[in-house]
Amino acid sequence: MRVILAKSAGFCYGVERAVELAKKTAAECGGCVMLGDLIHNTHVIAELEDLGVRKAAVPQDVREGETVVLRSHGERREVVAALEARNIHCVSAACPNVQRIQSLVAQAEAEGRQSIIIGEPHHPEILGVASYCSHPLIFSGPEDVWAWLAEDSGRREVPVTVVAQTTCIRELFETSAKILKKECTNSKIFDTICNATHKRQSEAAFIAGQVDAMVVVGDRKSANTKHLTEICIERCPRVLQIEKADELSPDFFNGCSVAGLTAGASTPAGIIKEVYATMSEEIKTAENGEESFEELLNQSFKTLNTGEKVTGIVTAIGPTEVQVDVGAKQAAYIKSSELSDDPNVKPEEILKVGDEIEAYIVRVNDVEGFAELSKKRLDAVKVWENIEQAVEDKTVMEGIVTEVNKGGIVVSVKGVRVFVPASQSGMPRGADLETMVKSKVQLRVTEVNRARRRVVGSIRSVADEARKAAQEEVWNSIEVGKHYTGTVKSMTAYGVFVDIGGVDGMVHISELSWSRIKTPAEVCKVGDTLEVYVISFDPEKHKISLGVKDRSVNPWDMFMSKYHVGDVATVRIVKLMTFGAFAEVVPGVDGLIHISQIADRRIEKPGDVLSEGQEVDAEIIAVDEEKKKISLSIRALLAPAAEENAPVDAE
Structure with a gap:
C-alpha cells in the first residue's frame, strides 16, 4: 500500500x-x-x-x-x-489576492455599479470585501442568483461587477457568473479565485478518484479545507478530515491498497509531514499487525463501515423493515422508510426474498450487533449521477412540486431537490405558485453542483419545446372545417382566444352563440373547454378564426317548423331601440316589436315598458320568409282585455 x-x-x-x-x-x-x-x-x-x-x-x-x-x-x-x-x-497581512478583490468592489462602487460577491456570506474574507462598497450582494451560488433575478425583472438592466471569494469552488463561481453574464445586460466578471486554490482543488479531485481512502488535513474552521473535503467526498468512498496526526487510526485504512493525502492552505508543512509519516506507520500496522484467532475469525466476515456501499441478499420482509444478509457478523436491515423515496410504497411491492440488493450503510452498532442500511440513499446517489448526465444529454426528467420558496419552487426528482426559478416555472409573471404544489411536472436540469447539493431546472423550456412541437403539428394538419377540443385562454370584449393544442385561435363574439350576447362572459370563462371548428386560417400571419356555433342546425328552419303567424311565443328582450324592441324568439332568430305594438297606449320610448333580458309573451303577427324578418306584438294580446273593459253604448 x-x-x-x-x-x-x-x-x-x-x-x-x-x-x-x-x-x-x-x-x-x-x-x-x-x-x-x-x-x-x-x-x-x-x-x-x-x-x-x-x-x-x-x-x-x-x-x-x-x-x-x-x-x-x-x-x-x-x-x-x-x-x-x-x-x-x-x-x-491581507493576501494580495484579497486586496485585489477589495480594489475591484471599491472601483465598482465609484462607477455606480452593483457589486456581487460569490462566496460564503459570513466568512471573514467576504465581510472584509463587502465593506468596500455600500450595498454588496453576497450569493452562495446559482440558486441565490436566480432568486435575486426573479424578484424583479428590472435587475437585469442594473450594471453589475462580479467577483469571487479566493477559496470559492470554481464550478460554483463559473455557473453563477454564466447566469449573470447571460441575464444582465451590463456585467463585468472577474475571476478572483486564487490560482493556488484552484490547483489544490483540481489535484485533490484527481487523487481522490485514484485512491481507496483520502485524508484531508486542515483546521475545521478553514473554508478551503472544507471545500477540499467536499470535493474528495464526491470522488472517494472513504474520506477523513483531520487537524493533526493523532486523529488517524489503522482501522480507517483496512482494505485499502492506496491512500491519498492533501491539506488546506493554512496547514503548515510540519503537520503535513507528521501526518504523512503517521499514515505510513498506520498502514504498516493495518497490513502487518499480529492477529489473534478471534481477529482472524472476525475478518472472515465483511467489515461494515458507515457511509460505505454494500451488497446483500434479502432474507425476510416485514411490514416495517427488510432483513438483509450482507456477509457480516452484524444483522443488517433496511427500514421501510429507507427503501424508496415513495412514502406509499410497500416493501413486498418492490422486493422478494432472495433478491440481491445494494444499499448504503447508515449506522453500525457493534455492541448490539446490527447494521442499519438505506437503499433510498444509494438510489439518491445514482439519481445524482443520472441528473449530472441529464445536463449533458438535455434529458427531460419528471418530478413532484413539493414547496414554494423565495424566488421559485422546489421539485423532487427521485428524492433530489431541484430549484426552479419562478421565471422558469412555466407560470405567468405574478401567478400564485402555490397552485403547483403536489403537481407532477416535467423539467430539464440546467445546472448541477453536487458538492453543494444544488440543482437548478427549467419547466418552461420543456413546456416551450412541447408547445412548439404541438404548434407544428397543428399547422401541418389544419384545414377549414376541422374540429378541435380547445381551452379558453383569454377573453376580450369582442371574443375569446382558444388554445387548440399549442396554437391560439380567435372565436369572435358573433360565433360564440346563436343567441345575441353582449360579452363572451355570458357563455364561457377562462379555463372552459370548448368544441370549436376552423372557419379560416392564415399560416403566414399565424392567425386562426374559429367558430362554436353548430352550423348543422339552422335557427330559421327551427323557427319555421315551430311557429306560424298568429302563434303566441314567450320571447326575451335583447335590445331596445327608439322605434321598438328586438326580442329573441328562438336562439339565433330575433323579431321586432314595433313601439306601436308594445302597449295598448301611447308610450314615449320602449324603455318605459320593457327592459333588456325581460321575458314577455308576444303574438307573431307577420313573417317575411324571403328577408327572414318577424314582426311581433304585445298589444295584440292586450287588445281583448281592453275591449272587455270598454263602456257599453246606451241604446
Missing part, C-alpha cells in the same frame, strides 16, 4: 506571507497583536502566541499605541479606520 501526497498541499503564498509578517513584526516591536485568527489554523495561532503575538478577539481589546497585524483574509474598512483613529499602528 502506498500514500499519494498532493504536491500543492499546505501553505499558499498569502498564508505563508501572513505568518512570516507576524513573526517579523513581533520580533521588531517586542510583541504585537493579531485581531482574530491570523489564519485558520489553531496550531499556527498557538505557535505565534508563543512568539509574542497576542490575540485580540475584538478591536476594543487592542490597546492604544500597540501594533496590530491584520489577518490574511483582510479586515473590514471601518475596523481599520477605528483602530488608526485610536493611534494604533496597523500592519496588513
